[in-house]
Amino acid sequence: MNPDRSAIEVRGAREHNLQDVSVTLPWGRLICMTGVSGSGKSSLAFDTLFAEGQRRYIESLSAYARQFLTQVSKPDVDGITGLSPSVAIQQKTSGWNPRSTVGTITQAHDFLRVLFARIGESRCPKCDRPIRAQSRDQMLARLLPWGEGAAVLVMAPIARKRKGEFRDVFDDLRRQGFARARVDGAVVSLSDPPKLAKNQRHDVDVVIDRLTIREDARMRLAEAIEHALRIGQGTLVVHRSEEGRGGADAGGAGNDLILSSEYSCATCGISLEAPTPQTLSFNSPQGMCPRCDGLGRSFDFDPDLLVPDPDKSFLDGAVEPMRGPIGRWRRHIFRSVAQHVGFDLKAKWRDLSAAARNALLFGTGDAHLTFEWRTRGGVFRHGGTFDGVVADLMRSYRKATSAMVRSYYEKYMREQVCPQCRGARIGPQGAAIRLGGRTLPELCAMSVDQLAEFVDGLTLGATERTIAEQALRELRLRLRFLQDVGLNYLTLDRAAPTLSGGESQRIRLASQIGAGLTGVLYILDEPSIGLHPRDNRRLLDSLKRLRDQGNTVIVVEHDEETMRESDYLVDFGPGPGVRGGRVVASGGVDAVCASAESVTGAYLSGRRRIEVPKRRRPVERTGKIRSSRRTKT
Structure with missing residues (x-):
């Protein structure tokens, strides 16, 4: 080990409530910072060590590069030696970018796109027949x-x-x-x-x-x-x-x-263009769904809002934005649609079949219709397709320049799953490519465990194995990292804004393990929060793997198992706020347990315990949740 990198020395840290803290942290160890809430753990870990690491990194850049970065003020500390580049993985969500998913954050989606583009079977988006370019x-x-x-x-x-x-x-x-x-x-x-x-x-x-x-x-x-x-x-x-x-x-x-x-x-x-990884990317203009721009959801007209009174017929204004008189030209079009599908325009909306409602609202697709225009001079016929009422309303909405007109149409609209890609986010060509009989959206909708099993069971020819070898290896690694941090139940298409703080943090942890960096100071904020005890062991193994790659890992934790598995403990206290801000004990678990001033040590040693109450308070009031359908429920 480099003698200059044997330890991180902190002298006179006074950030927030820290009271002139000086501490030595061994390099290349899993270090757990403990103590009651508000005792100064995060002030030393994030606001002192991480902040100083970031500040030094920014100062090492050129003046030109620094002008594009937020300047970090120097923390209130006399000095820090032995500090390496630092990465903070805090307890917060991954941001609110609707384009970020579990797959994009971990890069598992990127390697899936490479596999589909290189060895996937291209199919026609319309008829689903195989498409192959052959010599x-x-x-x-x-x-x-x-x-x-x-x-x-x-x-x-x-x-x-x-x-x-x-x-x-x-x-x-x-x-x-x-x-x-x-x-x-x-x-x-x-x-x-x-x-x-x-x-x-x-x-x-x-x-x-x-x-x-x-x-x-x-x-x-x-x-x-x-x-x-x-x-x-x-x-x-x-x-x-x-x-x-x-x-x-x-x-x-x-x-x-x-x-x-x-x-x-x-x-x-x-x-079609020859498929590339961009063809399967919802963040690329080449691959994103043209209707929702790769978001999987669109602001569209809702049939329930369009038809507030289903006891009316279509001709009587069941579709409210069209409640005015229907001219002769439009009437002959709707009459031909009714003849083609087989329903009566005078029937109540609630009595129409789903096919009839769908035809009026969303059109008849590629079906060629014959329209009859009756005049005194005779009957004239012309052919064409019918796009539906919703398409007409959307065209009017997009052309509207008046805020009042747009506001009127928006009364009948709401955010919903994109009707074109059905939430898959990618365009028709990318969504039609298959690998092992499955499409990319189908694989992204699998849990990590199911996807790992599918990838391991892929049957490939000799040429395909050679082409896919590296991408498969990287994909398996990322899936395993997600499994190791207890996120085996997630799907790759899960949007980042819907993740909890703990899930988001563990995803970033899995990404850092996959990056394979060495000589880095990692600082994590309660990585075990929200994790079932059965998965805690896998999380600890991941932290140790990060340490064994040649890094120092600092975790701010309250979890007992994490404390006992750590190489070194730093306990803050003795109380919160102004009564804290001091290091009351440091060293191994035994050293902390032996400290008379350490509250954490008292509980770890068994001198103090939280007793289970003999009687529970009676339940007087209850609440009920019905039909919850948000995210996973």
Whole structure:
């Protein structure tokens, strides 16, 4: 041990009620500061030792850096020697940043994001089909065993669920030399293409080649893949029939395999960026839910507030912000929605089905509706989707520039779980990625114990194990640290503002153990508070692990087990306030017990005890709590 670092010497400390305290604290030990409340423990630990450590650190920085930091005044002390950089882990909450969670504080969430981005299975956010970016060689290697001996059509997708007659498309394909296409599941000749309904949605694929997959057809298949990817802009479709070559020509019966050289879903027609850790971060614009900006909760219209009188019908103003007359144009839209879902707009709101209410308030999704506009000149039809009343109200609220108008709409709004991400905080692409069959929000909703068991049970291939090895090791370490400090029941998605002071402190303790720093003075404020006695042993083991890394650990404590397990005790007293502020005993447990002036020593030695009363006071009044649903309850 460095002789200059054998002890921390404090001379003449007079901060708050300290009465010219001088004390020697051995370096590299677990030190417990005890005494009655108000006797000066925290004044020496936090307001003297920690404050001086912070002040010295700030003074070591350049003048430019110091201008951005809060200046710390020098504590009232004659001198301190042997002091190292100090870290205080106090008994307080982690702040009120709604973006902080147990996972982000401990960095466990960061390593989960790395795992999902690197070895997770990407899926389409709409249809949930797997999305893989593959090289041409990988596609060939997959197709040979998949369709061995079968007749297949290699096709390039041209249109997916698009309206139109596609006559120009068919003419252009024929001029390029293609003879066949598959239209809505049927293979047709481009010399005599079908006449398609202009207002209906169609699927169109051009046939690149038809062949029977065999080993001797490898070169031909590779050329077909290359050509299909070029025409299909990175996507191809291979149709395999179970009925031989004739079945492949039929095109409608059999199996389709969709392959892509990009992260895109040929079925839904959406393209995605290759997943990165930022794709799964609710603190990054790339990954956060666009509706709630990654908070998991949004200020939205509440159906219960929108409909104060469910005995009214929709047309009679059941949705209060719309209680004025409904114009003819809007009426024909609502009438078409009612016909599509199957309900009566004149029925009482309470008599409508959940599907009907949801359609009126939140829309019909991607469903294509046909709206009928009746005039004296006849009936005119037009197609489209319906977003719902709430979407219209939200648009009006966001456009409002008047405080009075915004205040009017806010009467019908309240903070609630985001309806788009359902509290998951991340966007659709990140939420659709799976690892071991689970999504990131599902893993973050598990307790630490459950998540540790899931991680240990992951089955990975050789390549995946190599990629994930370091991230898995770091993740397991952080989960173990949380278990060691008695926080195995927490979930990684638990918001920091909902943590108790003791939980917050132990999370920071777990983070410091994981940091692996050495030569640091750690000061903790009652880390055992709120902890069940069965978990106290694990907490003490964590404190000793922090000490064994080459640090000095000072805890301000009232817990007997912590005192007895400490290497060194400093007892303050003999009383609180002006009657305290002195070190009445220091050393091992035996030294404190032998001190006649130490109140703590009297109880540790058994000279004094708190007797259990023979009779308890009778209970005269009680209180009841019903239906509590806050945080964990």
